[in-house]
Amino acid sequence: MVDIDKYAGFCFGVTKAIGSAENELAKHGSAYCLGKIVHNQKEENRLEKLGLHTIDRNEMLANPPSRMMVRAHGEPPSTYAEAKRLGITVVDETCPVVLKLQELIAQKYINESDCKVVIFGKKGHAEVNGLVGQTEGNAIVVSSVEEAEKLNIDGKIALFSQTTADYLLYLQVAEVLKRKNAKVEVHETVCGSVKNRIPRLKEFCEKYEVVIFVSDEASSNGRMLYDVCRSANPKSYFVTEVADLHDEWFVGCDNVGISGANSTPSWLLEDVRKQCCEIIKSRNNGD
């Protein structure tokens, strides 16, 4: 038995952005996206073949396209201002969940000048840059419990997290800050698409002898969800593609679960499932 986790694969925000890219490509023959549309190189390659060009900020400034997609992670206000100045039509695919978080942070920053905005997330991550941009660059980003321990702020703090942050780690960071400062307001901003997967993934991993987790190394939620797999089932293996599968993982095992990140395309999960079936079949045939 080789099953795919029904909760694995594109979340709502990524599905929407990829659908929009496919529409743009069908309509215009090519499209430009600021930054990688999804943290999965295999899916990037598929869309590149259809005519999607990924550009960075410098390329946008040096050679502005007439239309440009903003991916689900969102962008800081400065990007929209630059695009307007350069006459670029923005196809904004910022995920509605990220958009709501951006607005929440912007409101906090504008309306409560005595409150310091702290964001738990990965420094330099596109979504985090977009969130920091809502505070004119004044928010503090913490990426670990250790960094939270070193933070000394006397006044009010509004704590937010990147939507794809590790939820359990976020709770720890919140506890550290609350211990040091009674005036911490904690906002539950880890996305349900990530947070709700943790208990479901644990349950899924416990049902199988071997778990194959499919993700790109660059996916934040992929790394975090793979840790969940390993804690629930020590026979969990991380792969980015079919070629990473090893026959010896399946010795004496007929019961395999396949899961993946919120940025793993369903076609890749299916390719991995088929190859696992092949490995088990040829072993059973004594090949």
Ligand code: SF4
């Ligand atoms: S993880 Fe949540 S916030 Fe992030 S793109 Fe997906 S649905 Fe949107």
